[in-house]
Amino acid sequence: MRPARRPVQPVPPPRRRLRRGRPPCVPAGPSPAVLLDALPHGVVLRDARGRMVHGNPAASALLQLAPAQLMEQAPPDPGWQIMHADGRPMAPAERPSERALALGQDLADALMGVGLPDGRTRWLAASVALLRNAVGDVTGSLACLADVTTQHRQLALLEHTIDAAGLGTWEWDMRAGAMVCNDRLLHALGYRRGEVGLTQREWRALVHPDSRRAWGRALHIHLQDPRQPCRVELRVRRPDGTWADVVSCGVLIERTPDGQPLRMAGIHIDMTEQVQMQAMLRHAARTDGLTQLPNRAAVFDQVQQAVERAARQPGFGYAVLFMDFDRFKQTNDTLGHAAGDELLCQIAQRLRSALRHGDGVSRGNFAFDDEQADADGVQHTAGRIGGDEFVVLLEGIPDREAACAVARRLLAVLAAPYTIGSSIVHSTASIGIVTSEEAANDAHTVMRDADTAMYEAKRAGRARYVVFHPSMHEKLARSVATEADLRLALQRDELFVVYQPVVDLQGSGPCGVEALVRWRHPVRGLVSPLDFIPVAEESGLIAALGAFVLRSACGQLAEWRRRLGGLAPASVAVNLSAVQLRLPGLAADVQAILADSGLAPAALQLEVTESLAAQDETARERLREIKALGVRIALDDFGTGYSSLACLHQLPLDTVKIDRSFVSHAEASDYHRVLIEATIRVARTLGMDTVAEGIETPSQAALLRRLDCGRGQGYLWSPPLASDALERWLLASKAGRVAA
Numbered sequence: 178m179r180p181a182r183r184p185v186q187p188v189p190p191p192r193r194r195l196r197r198g199r200p201p202c203v204p205a206g207p208s209p210a211v212l213l214d215a216l217p218h219g220v221v222l223r224d225a226r227g228r229m230v231h232g233n234p235a236a237s238a239l240l241q242l243a244p245a246q247l248m249e250q251a252p253p254d255p256g257w258q259i260m261h262a263d264g265r266p267m268a269p270a271e272r273p274s275e276r277a278l279a280l281g282q283d284l285a286d287a288l289m290g291v292g293l294p295d296g297r298t299r300w301l302a303a304s305v306a307l308l309r310n311a312v313g314d315v316t317g318s319l320a321c322l323a324d325v326t327t328q329h330r331q332l333a334l335l336e337h338t339i340d341a342a343g344l345g346t347w348e349w350d351m352r353a354g355a356m357v358c359n360d361r362l363l364h365a366l367g368y369r370r371g372e373v374g375l376t377q378r379e380w381r382a383l384v385h386p387d388s389r390r391a392w393g394r395a396l397h398i399h400l401q402d403p404r405q406p407c408r409v410e411l412r413v414r415r416p417d418g419t420w421a422d423v424v425s426c427g428v429l430i431e432r433t434p435d436g437q438p439l440r441m442a443g444i445h446i447d448m449t450e451q452v453q454m455q456a457m458l459r460h461a462a463r464t465d466g467l468t469q470l471p472n473r474a475a476v477f478d479q480v481q482q483a484v485e486r487a488a489r490q491p492g493f494g495y496a497v498l499f500m501d502f503d504r505f506k507q508t509n510d511t512l513g514h515a516a517g518d519e520l521l522c523q524i525a526q527r528l529r530s531a532l533r534h535g536d537g538v539s540r541g542n543f544a545f546d547d548e549q550a551d552a553d554g555v556q557h558t559a560g561r562i563g564g565d566e567f568v569v570l571l572e573g574i575p576d577r578e579a580a581c582a583v584a585r586r587l588l589a590v591l592a593a594p595y596t597i598g599s600s601i602v603h604s605t606a607s608i609g610i611v612t613s614e615e616a617a618n619d620a621h622t623v624m625r626d627a628d629t630a631m632y633e634a635k636r637a638g639r640a641r642y643v644v645f646h647p648s649m650h651e652k653l654a655r656s657v658a659t660e661a662d663l664r665l666a667l668q669r670d671e672l673f674v675v676y677q678p679v680v681d682l683q684g685s686g687p688c689g690v691e692a693l694v695r696w697r698h699p700v701r702g703l704v705s706p707l708d709f710i711p712v713a714e715e716s717g718l719i720a721a722l723g724a725f726v727l728r729s730a731c732g733q734l735a736e737w738r739r740r741l742g743g744l745a746p747a748s749v750a751v752n753l754s755a756v757q758l759r760l761p762g763l764a765a766d767v768q769a770i771l772a773d774s775g776l777a778p779a780a781l782q783l784e785v786t787e788s789l790a791a792q793d794e795t796a797r798e799r800l801r802e803i804k805a806l807g808v809r810i811a812l813d814d815f816g817t818g819y820s821s822l823a824c825l826h827q828l829p830l831d832t833v834k835i836d837r838s839f840v841s842h843a844e845a846s847d848y849h850r851v852l853i854e855a856t857i858r859v860a861r862t863l864g865m866d867t868v869a870e871g872i873e874t875p876s877q878a879a880l881l882r883r884l885d886c887g888r889g890q891g892y893l894w895s896p897p898l899a900s901d902a903l904e905r906w907l908l909a910s911k912a913g914r915v916a917a
């Protein structure tokens with residue numbers, strides 16, 4: 178039960194106590210109690226055993242206790258309590274006066290909280306002086322209380338703010354070489370208090386040598402001119418050996434009377450995450466997201482560095498290998514983009530491992546993960562600069578041959594079939610090479626030249642490398658001009674079709690014609706299809722050009738039939754290019770053109786080259802569609818490229834055309850003659866007809882007749898002719914006036 182509150186009345190100090198416990202400093206005059214009561218600070222006097230002797234009204238007000246409560250003659254109000262700085266209740270024995278008496282020594286500025294019944298907390302700083310008699314025995318204590326609530330709140334606010342801002346704080350006694358820092362600072366660096374010494378020398382040892390120099394410079398400048406802040410980025414070693422990135426800002430806060438720097442204080446801002454984020458962003462900005470190889474910007478920078486190094490360091494050689502994949506677009510179109518992406522990733526992987534394992538030992542410690550170096554110190558960087566274009570930069574190569582050797586190895590590695598899901602994809606690369614021997618002096622020109630050489634490698638038949646030569650630019654310029662002119666040619670009717678007769682070698686007389694396109698250029702005169710068909714293929718003009726030839730040829734045969742009746746050729750052959758064979762609407766176009774001309778499908782023969790038809794599943798599908806229309810199909814130029822008799826049965830063929838190069842060697846070379854014979858036999862066994870191309874002499878015609886070749890074509894009978902000339906040739910042949 179709480180005792181009833183007694184009326185508040187001043188308590189006279191007990192005489193005995195005053196006599197015995199009189200502080201030696203109290204002067205004579207008014208009683209000490211009166212003096213103490215006049216003080217604006219709270220004062221509490223206790224005897225040597227800690228019992229209350231006197232508390233002045235200021236103490237009563239500060240502690241919010243009535244005088245009787247202050248004198249411990251009445252219990253405090255419920256909810257009133259004394260507490261530690263962290264809010265824990267403070268036991269009576271822990272209170273400043275009791276502690277000072279127990280320890281036998283004075284206390285200065287001991288913080289204590291007074292929990293008030295209304296829920297607020299008042300913070301007091303208590304300084305306790307022990308009172309002693311003449312012989313030095315402790316006779317009591319005098320506690321002086323000051324209200325520090327405002328300062329305490331401000332300090333707490335400051336600490337919270339520093340904590341919330343993630344700031345580490347430090348103070349450096351420059352003369353003693355001692356450091357004081359907060360837990361946040363230690364924590365950010367991965368240390369716990371006690372794990373690292375707090376002398377300046379120990380701190381210095383944790384700082385990266387480069388940072389130490391920067392710190393020294395910043396400090397020197399600040400001490401010379403305090404308006405210049407001492408702000409520096411530091412790398413500090415963590416316990417696990419990694420580096421933390423911090424920004425340290427400090428100011429001089431105290432000097433000795435003679436002006437020497439004495440103390441500095443400052444903050445540490447942990448920048449590790451930001452620095453890592455920046456590094457990640459920098460890496461992402463220079464890395465191709467799909468393959469994780471260096472991207473276009475990074476590759477250009479590397480090339481530029483190589484160019485500059487070659488300029489200032491005689492004997493330093495480099496090479497740029499610019500590569501493009503010959504069947505990438507097709508994979509993308511037929512198997513979908515995901516398969517295309519997968520192909521690119523596999524290509525990147527092959528480049529990586531070919532460069533890593535091919536020439537020697539990897540050295541590491543380069544700017545890019547994808548840089549490698551071989552045992553001779555040649556450094557390789559592989560990058561993807563867009564689409565299916567990759568670049569390999571070789572730095573430190575001895576000569577051009579070394580670059581060519583790497584190109585040969587890469588071609589072989591990249592040509593092996595790729596497994597994409599359940600499909601097997603064949604993709605070769607075309608590589609253009611620029612070495613420092615012929616390189617320009619800026620990265621963009623070097624890359625452009627390498628691209629030009631790559632383009633030349635494609636023109637030369639793909640799956641090969643070509644070393645750049647300045648004359649290639651003229652060639653390229655010509656092909657660009659040809660493309661522009663060809664567009665106009667289609668509109669201006671400069672294209673026309675000529676016809677070369679095909680004759681029956683075993684019987685007699687013509688049995689068909691082959692349609693061959695011609696271009697009468699207003700300035701260049703007659704341009705060979707060998708010059709403009711590749712340009713048409715690359716520019717996409719081939720679709721319109723092919724349709725034009727097909728329509729002209731079918732129309733012409735129908736016309737001859739009307740005009741010549743039984744003298745008209747039995748069929749017309751039209752060449753199809755590789756690109757046309759990939760057009761999805763090809764069979765429908767052919768069907769429509771046949772319907773327009775009124776020709777039976779069997780009167781049309783479409784010629785495709787072997788390398789194309791054999792390799793490509795899309796092309797084979799297209800051929801099956803055309804074959805299903807009833808149109809005949811011929812394999813052109815058999816014997817060139819990767820001829821294989823074995824592939825004949827895989828294609829829906831009616832005719833095999835033996836290439837002119839075989840026919841021209843047939844008389845002198847047993848090898849060529851035997852191959853022609855074998856081709857004719859296999860074709861016949863498979864139910865196919867054979868045509869020998871490029872027969873120029875009667876003896877060639879006789880040989881092929883002996884070898885049982887079905888039909889022939891060549892200058893012996895006629896070169897390709899305009900339609901009216903061919904009509905005259907047909908009439909002459911009927912009259913027996915042409916070679917047999």
Ligand code: C2E
Pocket residue numbers: 677692693694705706707710723726752753754784813814837870871872873890891892893896897
């Ligand atoms: P190809 O289809 O093998 O055509 C035969 C080529 O050999 C023709 O060359 C023809 O003029 C030539 N030739 C014929 N007999 C002889 C001979 O006895 N001696 C010699 N030296 N040459 C002979 P042309 O017209 O220059 O055509 C070259 C190639 O261009 C054609 O080879 C064909 O692959 C392509 N081509 C021609 N017209 C077209 C077309 O309309 N479309 C497509 N896609 N390609 C075409």
Ligand code: MG
Pocket residue numbers: 691752784813
């Ligand atoms: Mg042909």
Ligand code: MG
Pocket residue numbers: 813814834836870
């Ligand atoms: Mg041919």
